[in-house]
Amino acid sequence: MEGAPLSWYLILSAILFALGVAGFLFRRNIITVFMCIELMLNAVNLSFIAFSHKLNQVDGHIYAFFVMVVAAAEAAVGLAIILTVFKNRASLAIDDVSSMKY
Amino acid sequence: MSEFYTATDHYVVVPAIMLALFGCAVLLFDFWMFPQARHRKYLLLVLIGGEIFTGVHLWRQGNFLSAQGLSELVAFRGSLVLDGFSLFFNWIFVAATIIVAIASYRYLEIEGEHHGEYYGLILVAQSGMFFLAAGTDLITLFIGVELMALCFYVMVGFLRGQKRSNEAAIKYLLLGAFSSGLMVYGFSLLYGLSGSTKLSVIGQAVAAREPWDPMLFLAIATISVGLLFKVSAAPFHMWAPDAYEGAPTTVTAYLAVGSKAASFAFLMRMYLGPLSEGRPTWEPLLIGAAVLSMTIGNIAAVTQSNVKRLLAYSSISHAGYILLGLVAGNQTGIKGMAVYILVYAFMTMGAFIVVVALRRKELIGEDIDDMAGLIHKSPGYAVLMLIFLLSLAGIPPTAGFIGKYYIFLALLETGHYVLAAVAALYVAVAIYYYFRIVRSMFVSEAAETPPLATTVGVRVALAVTGVLTLVMGVYPEPFLRLAQSSLTR
Numbered sequence: 001m002e003g004a005p006l007s008w009y010l011i012l013s014a015i016l017f018a019l020g021v022a023g024f025l026f027r028r029n030i031i032t033v034f035m036c037i038e039l040m041l042n043a044v045n046l047s048f049i050a051f052s053h054k055l056n057q058v059d060g061h062i063y064a065f066f067v068m069v070v071a072a073a074e075a076a077v078g079l080a081i082i083l084t085v086f087k088n089r090a091s092l093a094i095d096d097v098s099s100m101k102y
Numbered sequence: 103m104s105e106f107y108t109a110t111d112h113y114v115v116v117p118a119i120m121l122a123l124f125g126c127a128v129l130l131f132d133f134w135m136f137p138q139a140r141h142r143k144y145l146l147l148v149l150i151g152g153e154i155f156t157g158v159h160l161w162r163q164g165n166f167l168s169a170q171g172l173s174e175l176v177a178f179r180g181s182l183v184l185d186g187f188s189l190f191f192n193w194i195f196v197a198a199t200i201i202v203a204i205a206s207y208r209y210l211e212i213e214g215e216h217h218g219e220y221y222g223l224i225l226v227a228q229s230g231m232f233f234l235a236a237g238t239d240l241i242t243l244f245i246g247v248e249l250m251a252l253c254f255y256v257m258v259g260f261l262r263g264q265k266r267s268n269e270a271a272i273k274y275l276l277l278g279a280f281s282s283g284l285m286v287y288g289f290s291l292l293y294g295l296s297g298s299t300k301l302s303v304i305g306q307a308v309a310a311r312e313p314w315d316p317m318l319f320l321a322i323a324t325i326s327v328g329l330l331f332k333v334s335a336a337p338f339h340m341w342a343p344d345a346y347e348g349a350p351t352t353v354t355a356y357l358a359v360g361s362k363a364a365s366f367a368f369l370m371r372m373y374l375g376p377l378s379e380g381r382p383t384w385e386p387l388l389i390g391a392a393v394l395s396m397t398i399g400n401i402a403a404v405t406q407s408n409v410k411r412l413l414a415y416s417s418i419s420h421a422g423y424i425l426l427g428l429v430a431g432n433q434t435g436i437k438g439m440a441v442y443i444l445v446y447a448f449m450t451m452g453a454f455i456v457v458v459a460l461r462r463k464e465l466i467g468e469d470i471d472d473m474a475g476l477i478h479k480s481p482g483y484a485v486l487m488l489i490f491l492l493s494l495a496g497i498p499p500t501a502g503f504i505g506k507y508y509i510f511l512a513l514l515e516t517g518h519y520v521l522a523a524v525a526a527l528y529v530a531v532a533i534y535y536y537f538r539i540v541r542s543m544f545v546s547e548a549a550e551t552p553p554l555a556t557t558v559g560v561r562v563a564l565a566v567t568g569v570l571t572l573v574m575g576v577y578p579e580p581f582l583r584l585a586q587s588s589l590t591r
Contacts, residue, residue: 010294020283021284024276037276037280040280040287044287044290047291048290054294057297063244063290066241066244067286074252077255081259081268081275088263088268089265099265100269100270100343100347
């Protein structure tokens with residue numbers, strides 16, 4: 001990180017994270033929403049790595065690995081659940097998955 | 103035993119490892135040794151074996167701590183800790199897992215689902231809960247919460263062929279993963295401002311900052327939102343009614359008790375540990391969340407016709423009451439939270455298991471109308487349900503009263519008179535909707551329905567939860583001592 005200061009990385013991470021949150025809130029396709037969650041987790045990884053480099057430690061790197069593992073496990077479980085939803089409804093629009101109402 | 107895995111580390115972590123191994127063992131037995139239907143009960147025995155092992159080990163750990171006069175035993179260089187708090191919550195998890203598992207057998211038979219995967223997932227989820235109760239490092243806590251949540255995503259969607267179960271799973275998955283993302287972003291900021299993932303080091307760094315430092319504020323805000331999602335407090339409760347309604351009823355019981363108790367353990371570790379110096383920042387957030395939870399939980403429950411959904415809203419309002427203990431923040435309040443979680447665990451589990459017993463091959467049995475005339479057909483179940491509902495409403499001499507008593511006492515001691523008045527008002531609303539179920543059971547005409555699906559497991563589970571709900575209300579001293587022991591952190 002000789003060239004760019006820490007704050008640039010943090011701002012990039014915050015922008016990516018905000019994009020993920022915005023996509024989660026406004027997109028209407030389950031797969032896209034799921035990808036937005038992955039984007040949020042990757043923004044978190046970027047911020048961990050940037051801090052870790054700045055602090056000259058490995059803790060942040062290790063945390064990023066754990067986040068990746070969790071993201072992979074979540075993708076496996078998530079896609080399996082999305083598959084069962086698709087089998088039962090033949091649709092991936094969030095608005096179609098709303099049989100339970102108050 | 104090496105430098106990285108000492109005898110102490112092993113002693114502290116072994117319950118979690120064994121739970122995960124027993125979970126894998128159930129899956130392997132299911133696959134290799136017991137594929138036939140008549141062997142299914144052995145899978146349940148493996149699960150109970152795992153729980154007995156865990157229970158014995160927790161017992162020895164507790165005795166070791168008191169014999170050595172230690173208040174805590176730190177393992178893995180401060181990543182895990184064995185103390186009264188972790189032991190207290192782990193006992194709740196053991197009790198919840200055994201009770202849910204023995205009540206599940208017949209339910210799974212009726213739904214025609216696999217037993218091995220179910221018991222395996224329960225055990226692995228409990229292993230995650232262990233890390234939530236015992237973790238003192240952002241990594242262990244994050245892995246614990248994800249291990250637990252991933253198992254729950256699958257269990258909520260366990261009835262693959264049912265639209266309702268799929269829908270519950272996808273909603274829980276998306277909102278759960280979103281909240282984890284928010285929380286871990288907050289963790290990255292905490293790491294950045296303290297240079298460590300250890301809670302103790304973070305606590306010092308937080309104390310050194312100004313209370314309104316923007317980075318600290320962002321960290322506390324995102325972590326708070328994530329935690330409030332996990333404990334299903336309003337306004338982050340949207341997933342709870344759908345997940346509770348769509349999930350298999352036994353999973354709902356485990357979700358409402360195990361997952362919630364573990365999430366509260368996590369929440370208390372964060373707010374009473376590293377974030378305690380940030381109280382001016384998070385206290386208004388928690389007051390808002392607690393009042394909103396009580397309002398939305400109690401008001402929305404009034405119009406529900408599905409018992410599971412009604413209990414889901416009631417569980418949201420209970421989260422509000424428990425948060426009030428943290429808002430009060432004195433010794434009585436923290437003890438009140440522990441007592442409330444203990445009491446809540448047994449009464450909620452009992453109420454859901456009555457709904458489990460109402461599920462028959464021909465009848466889903468989740469509507470309030472399905473309980474009509476229960477007193478004439480199965481008086482025992484009706485009386486037990488009455489006890490659980492009285493306890494949920496907080497009426498003496500049941501356990502729920504003791505839980506609410508300490509929360510109110512703490513609020514009055516710390517001068518939160520308005521909050522106490524609001525909380526008391528909502529108790530009155532709660533009595534109204536709990537008594538809709540009671541009226542249906544005791545007053546309405548009985549319809550022609552098949553007999554209840556009773557097994558030894560369901561009966562034992564109901565007897566244990568029912569007796570404990572009464573005993574805690576009549577003779578609370580030993581349970582209060584237990585809760586007091588959790589405060590020695």
